[in-house]
Amino acid sequence: MARRDSVSSRAEHDTFDFVVVGSGGGALAAALAAADAGATVLVLEKQPLIGGSTCMSGGMAWVPDNPVMRAAGVHDSYADAMAHFEAVVGDVGPASSYERRHAFLTAGPEMVSFLERLGVRLVYCPGYADYYSNAKGGSDSGRGIEAVPFDGHALGEWSDKLQPGLAKSLGMAVMTNEARFLSHYNRSARAFAVAARVATRTVAARLRRQDLLTNGASLIAQMLLAALQRGVTVWTDAPLDDLLVDDGRVTGVRVTRAGSSMDIAARRGVLLAAGGFAHNRDMRQEYGGDQPNQGKWSISNPGDTGEAMQTAMRLGAKTDLMDEAWWLPSPRTGRFGQSTLDQARQRPRTIYVDAAGKRFVNESNSYMEVGKAMYARNKTAQAVPCWLIFDDRYRKRYAHVRSHPGWFPRDLLKSGRLKQAWTLPDLANLCGIDAPGLAETVERFNEFAARGEDPDYGRGESAYNRCLGDPNRNVHPCLGPIDEAPYYAVEVVPGDIGTCGGLVTDEHARVVDQDDQPIEGLYAAGNITATVMGRHYLGPGASIANSMVFGYIAARHAVSATGRRPDGR
Numbered sequence: 001m002a003r004r005d006s007v008s009s010r011a012e013h014d015t016f017d018f019v020v021v022g023s024g025g026g027a028l029a030a031a032l033a034a035a036d037a038g039a040t041v042l043v044l045e046k047q048p049l050i051g052g053s054t055c056m057s058g059g060m061a062w063v064p065d066n067p068v069m070r071a072a073g074v075h076d077s078y079a080d081a082m083a084h085f086e087a088v089v090g091d092v093g094p095a096s097s098y099e100r101r102h103a104f105l106t107a108g109p110e111m112v113s114f115l116e117r118l119g120v121r122l123v124y125c126p127g128y129a130d131y132y133s134n135a136k137g138g139s140d141s142g143r144g145i146e147a148v149p150f151d152g153h154a155l156g157e158w159s160d161k162l163q164p165g166l167a168k169s170l171g172m173a174v175m176t177n178e179a180r181f182l183s184h185y186n187r188s189a190r191a192f193a194v195a196a197r198v199a200t201r202t203v204a205a206r207l208r209r210q211d212l213l214t215n216g217a218s219l220i221a222q223m224l225l226a227a228l229q230r231g232v233t234v235w236t237d238a239p240l241d242d243l244l245v246d247d248g249r250v251t252g253v254r255v256t257r258a259g260s261s262m263d264i265a266a267r268r269g270v271l272l273a274a275g276g277f278a279h280n281r282d283m284r285q286e287y288g289g290d291q292p293n294q295g296k297w298s299i300s301n302p303g304d305t306g307e308a309m310q311t312a313m314r315l316g317a318k319t320d321l322m323d324e325a326w327w328l329p330s331p332r333t334g335r336f337g338q339s340t341l342d343q344a345r346q347r348p349r350t351i352y353v354d355a356a357g358k359r360f361v362n363e364s365n366s367y368m369e370v371g372k373a374m375y376a377r378n379k380t381a382q383a384v385p386c387w388l389i390f391d392d393r394y395r396k397r398y399a400h401v402r403s404h405p406g407w408f409p410r411d412l413l414k415s416g417r418l419k420q421a422w423t424l425p426d427l428a429n430l431c432g433i434d435a436p437g438l439a440e441t442v443e444r445f446n447e448f449a450a451r452g453e454d455p456d457y458g459r460g461e462s463a464y465n466r467c468l469g470d471p472n473r474n475v476h477p478c479l480g481p482i483d484e485a486p487y488y489a490v491e492v493v494p495g496d497i498g499t500c501g502g503l504v505t506d507e508h509a510r511v512v513d514q515d516d517q518p519i520e521g522l523y524a525a526g527n528i529t530a531t532v533m534g535r536h537y538l539g540p541g542a543s544i545a546n547s548m549v550f551g552y553i554a555a556r557h558a559v560s561a562t563g564r565r566p567d568g569r
């Protein structure tokens, strides 16, 4: 039986209708929905900065059949999206039940309309295909939307309270659907035109003294502004310490603020949108299962440490998919996620191999798919880490994070992280890879590349594979021979952008107990939950949509009649 009375109530210091723990995408979408319905809302963020991983991210949201894509003239349907869930996600238990998929697919478009009504400006990301675009119900043109560039100065005193965004580290006001062209600026006229537009926008913003935010930072900034304008109270440096429970119902939170512990009552409910546990080494070791990981390669925000999830677990909340993460294969050439060679696996003239020198995956598939393949392969041959192999033509042809084609290896070679050799057997020996295995693999791959097909793994067959490959029409977007010495290799580890298993929630985003009964007054959304996406990443923005849509659902339920307290309030 669920244990729900472990925390006793204290004197109430303050009262809100709805308390939201966390300040990422799910948290702010929920805060807006509740405030718009007339509720008083408190957002608690334990870090000094707002926005969590959402603010640091690409900020796309994968919302099938949404009004922004409809306005762009792109056809989609609930039926196709539901068929896609069935075809790709399959049966993974209650996290992705029919009811939860239905809730996601119906509330998602409504949430997008709602955000637009509140002034959050979003655009469609044409051509950023679903990650399983070839599967039933998949979309070649894509279902992702993202926030438009936004001047952070509009936030006034809050403008320096945001987690640093993705584009800030690049020094460019680049949108996420532009980034895939930016690094191919030398490969096609279209890519060059996009890069020129980004450069012009960046320079213009500097001249106008704007703090132009893009990606997740724009999404968070726009939602934060709307929330502040609607009277939402936001506290930073205010960690949730525990949940207050009265007669089995969650009635509030215990929080530390300015060094003191205080109790806050939540009349309509508490939403946990506090992210996952990517940086909690103990939890990752305990729950890693077949995908063991100590979190040391995660690039999720530093607050992703799982203690909010543990408060719900202490109340008897059910959990699922705890071994799962949004995996990100990460070449070890620098800061994970910003490595010089992050994009390499999706470009021609590269392969991933295990220690036996064998390929084991379609390298151009989604980061989650490739990360999971590394773990699956590791059961029979060492593939954690695996190796990225490429040739000198790759080096000369492609641009990389902060470096132009042909420039990158000197520092990397000096550091020893990048291996270089004039023959493949020498390269294999440097890396401890089986030399005959590697030679055989490259010979076979080169034959495939010459034919422009990959019968082993289907690389390049999907619109998704192609949309992130080389845009130059004269070459195959994903396949090319590895045949120009010297050859290179770098270790690749399964990093991640967050975990995606956790509290089991129902179609109203209510946390359920071991008997599948909702814990009254307790809601959860985002990486703190077992995701509706199951063990697959369906498209660009799948994890942010998972967080925002269920945050929105939670708020609407909590402030509606059905979410009312038993005493009718």
Ligand SMILES: Cc1cc2nc3c(=O)[nH]c(=O)nc-3n(C[C@H](O)[C@H](O)[C@H](O)COP(=O)(O)OP(=O)(O)OC[C@H]3O[C@@H](n4cnc5c(N)ncnc54)[C@H](O)[C@@H]3O)c2cc1C
Binding pocket: 021, 022, 023, 024, 025, 026, 027, 044, 045, 046, 047, 050, 051, 052, 053, 054, 055, 056, 057, 058, 059, 060, 061, 166, 176, 238, 239, 240, 241, 273, 274, 275, 276, 299, 300, 301, 302, 303, 304, 305, 306, 307, 308, 326, 337, 497, 498, 525, 526, 527, 528, 540, 541, 542, 543, 544, 545, 547
């Ligand atoms: C570099 C990068 C790029 C990414 N790109 C994309 C992308 O383009 N599309 C996509 O879908 N996903 C992307 N992701 C993943 C995505 O950002 C996350 O999966 C998603 O934003 C998680 O949202 P969330 O609302 O669950 O948590 P978060 O946005 O991480 O917010 C959780 C917040 O809760 C706070 N918190 C934690 N514990 C407590 C506590 N006890 N008390 C108070 N506050 C607490 C945390 O400090 C944090 O600020 C990316 C991630 C990264 C790091």
